[in-house]
Amino acid sequence: MALSLGSLAAAEGLPVLAGSGGLGRVIGWVHPTELVDPTAFLDGGELLLTTGLAFELEAAAPTTADDSASTLAAAADSASALAAVGEPASASGAAGDLSPASGTADDLASALGKAGDPSSTSGAAGDPAAATGAAGDSGSASGAAGGPSSATGAVGGLSSARGVAGGPGVAASAAYEAYVERLAQAGVAGIGFGSGVIHDQVPPGLVAAAEAAGLPLLEVPHEVPFIAITKAVSAAVAADEYATVVRTGRGQQELTRAAVGRGGPGAVVRRLSRLVDGWVLLLDSGTPVEGVPGTGTPVEAFPASARTHAAALDVSGLRGTRGTRLASGDEVVLHSLDSRTVLAVGREVELDAAEQFIVNTAASLLSLALQRNREQSGVLGQLRSGLFDLLLADEDLAVATIRRLWPAMPEPPWRIAVVVGSGAARRAFAEALGEAFCVVRDSDVVVVAPEVEAVEALVRRLGLHGGISSAGGNPAAVGGSGSSASSAAVASPRSSARSAAAGSAAAAGSAEAAGSAGAAGSASGGGERAVGAATALRQAVRVAQAARAQHQPWLGFDEYTGSGLLALLPKESGALFADAVLSPLSGDLVEALRCWIEEHGHYDAAATRLNIHRHTLRKRLRKVEELTGRSLASPGTRAEFWVALAIAGR
Structure with missing residues (x-):
């Protein structure tokens, strides 16, 4: 650490x-x-x-041209000055006794002349005492001439020099403040x-x-x-x-093991989340979050709550790596894995160097895994498509083959789900299904033996529309309220013959009961039967289209047909039909027609309900035929009138 x-x-x-x-x-x-x-x-x-040391040298530097002693000290290197005062004999030789003090004064005069003060130069040259005064020391000529104590003072040894740098003076305080401010701005950790x-x-x-x-x-x-x-x-x-x-x-080792395992990208995402102690998202930028352009739909997320961050991440036009900060305060790193897939890693604090390296490794492994998955998905897609075509043509052979290749598939009979919507959302749906048996077609995605709750949740999350065939076990009745046209489960090989026989019996029963809707249900035998994959597919396609037309995310065939025949008719078309049939009739004629049909054509019972004479009822019904041009003697006409009345009464 x-x-x-x-x-x-x-x-x-x-x-x-x-x-x-x-x-x-x-x-x-x-x-x-x-x-x-x-x-x-x-x-x-x-x-x-x-x-x-820097403060001592700075304090010894001259501040004005008149400070002759400070000028000499600044002109000499600090090391040379210390060497000069280190040997008294040398210092005495340089200074001599008081008699050659004038020579030292000449030097001082020269220095002062360089400082720009001619009058001071002349004065110093002729008067050793003046030179001594110019030196600014304690009044000793030897100090001006370079004696030990004076030399020491010139480089910061005397208390006067120390007072300039480290004392309580304003200049010293300003120097320290400037020094500390420079270091703080440079980002140093501290001063020793x-x-x-x-x-x-x-x-x-x-x-x-x-x-x-x-x-x-x-x-x-x-x-x-x-x-x-x-x-x-x-x-x-x-x-x-x-x-x-x-x-x-x-x-790297843990991520590599996750990448080559059976878990695929999802396993890498989960492992990366644990390694960096943060949340991880794998986003499909080709499918933005609903209502938030520039974002990406989560394909993988860990933990699951990380999906809530997707709407706040702008991944449009991302190439390479980019960092961002969310309104929640989380620091996020975005990695572009390919033309549409983005890796997002976030947590409350920034990643350290090791964690950044781990994220880079995960991004590389995910890129390879996604490429491998695309190649495998292409091959598996072709295989599934071929087996599904076989399922529609020869169920016995197809079911046996599918069970060998997909041992996790449940026992037949199988239900079929169909999902419709935008192309990008359908692709994301198919990718999210993983190893489920699904077939991607031009306009929809077909799922055989789906996990209903998981598929429905995925359809809702991606903004798609889906329909699923009947759960099976419903009576195969022709009439009767709430009956299903047929069971929508795919037959197992063992039930094929039994299904065919049941279908023939149902057809015969229907023919015998053609004159009465009430007899049709009993004539069908009321038994359960499984139907072929083609029938189940037609059911699923129909309810998926109905779900899209009704703006519903999910609809089952049993639910769709359970509300009766009228539920199968589009509302707009049904309303137009009812208006066309009934618009020529007045209110009393409509009521007479309704009551007569409800009483199954019995004039006396209908007339009693209407509180009129039966001849009056007959007269009104003949008027209905004249105005509509339809004969009530025809069963088809009576059925059309009943449908029109039912729609008008909704």
Whole structure:
């Protein structure tokens, strides 16, 4: 794990002088420097180590042209100045006794002349005392001539020089504030100040400036060498990098096992979610979320609640990788896997380097898995299509073959579902079905033996319309309210002969009962029978089309036919038919016709209900025939009148 400032301070015994709120910052590296402005050499995240030498040199620099002693000190390199004062004999030789002080004064005069003050130059040249005054020291000529104490003062050894840099003066405080501000803007993790080298203690001005900026300031005592801190941070960085390598290696192995397993892209999505401790979406940008253009419909999601983020992710025109931040605060990384598929990974905090590498690995594996799935899906699609055609032509052979290739298929009889809608939504539906037996056709998707609840939920989520054949077990009645035309289950091979026999018996019973609708139901035998795949397919196609026309997402054949014959008629067409048949008739004629049909053509019973004479009823019915041009003696005409009356009464 990376080393934080707080951990380093505790391990090395470094006092924290300022910015304790930032001790959780991770140290990226250690950078010792004595520059006043080292920002050009920083990347951010460093612990900057300094002894404060830069402040001493800055304090010794001249501030005006009249400060002759400061001008000389700034002109000389700090190391040379220290060397010059390190040997008293050399200093005496350079200065001599007081008699050659005028020579030193000449030098000072020359320096002052360069500073632009001719009058001062002449004065200094002729008067050693003036030279001594120009030096600005304690009044000693030897100080002006370069004596040890004076030289030391020139480079910051005297208390006067120290006062300029580290004292409570306004200039010193401004210098520290500017220094700290530069480092904070450069993004350094903190400052480590080495005490006991140049400064006996950390300058109070620096402590105040660091605290004001919230930048951690650690004191590095003289007994703790900078190299010890560098080694500690270097070891922590190396350990962290090794842990990252190990973590990414394990993540790669887990993702690879998931990719080559039977779970496909879904398994990779689930594994990736656990590895990065976040949510993961696989989006189809070709099918946007309903009402939200530029988004993508979730194909895979983990956890399931991640689907709610799909509407907030703009994946339009994505190529490569892009980061975004949701209104919820989650940080999201988007990866384009192919021309239409997008991987989205999100969580509350940004991914670290290892997690980003793991996500990149998952994106590569998913791209390969999607390509492999497309190739396999093409072959499987052709196989399913051929077997479905065989199912319509030869059920015995088709059922046996399908059961061998799809052992998870249930025992026949099978129901059939048909799904209609936009092409993109139908493709997404077929892909989401996985290993289910489905056939993608030009205008619909056919599913054999579907898991009804799962298919219905998927149809609703993708905005499609679906219909499913009868569940079977309904009487095969010709008439009667609520009867089904036939069972819609696909017959098993063993039931084929029995189904054919039952169909023949039903047909014979219907012929015998043609004169009475009430007898038709009993004549059919009321038995159960399974029908062929072709019949089940016709049922499913019919109810799928009805579901789309009625703007319903899902409709079953039993539900569709259970409300009677009138439910099968389009409302608009039925209303037009009823109006055409009944519009020539007045209200009393319509009521007479309705009552007569309901009483099965019995004049006396109908006349009694209407409270009129039976001859009056006959007269009204003849008027109906005259106005409509239809004969009530025809069963077909009576049926048409009944349908028209039923529609008008809805």
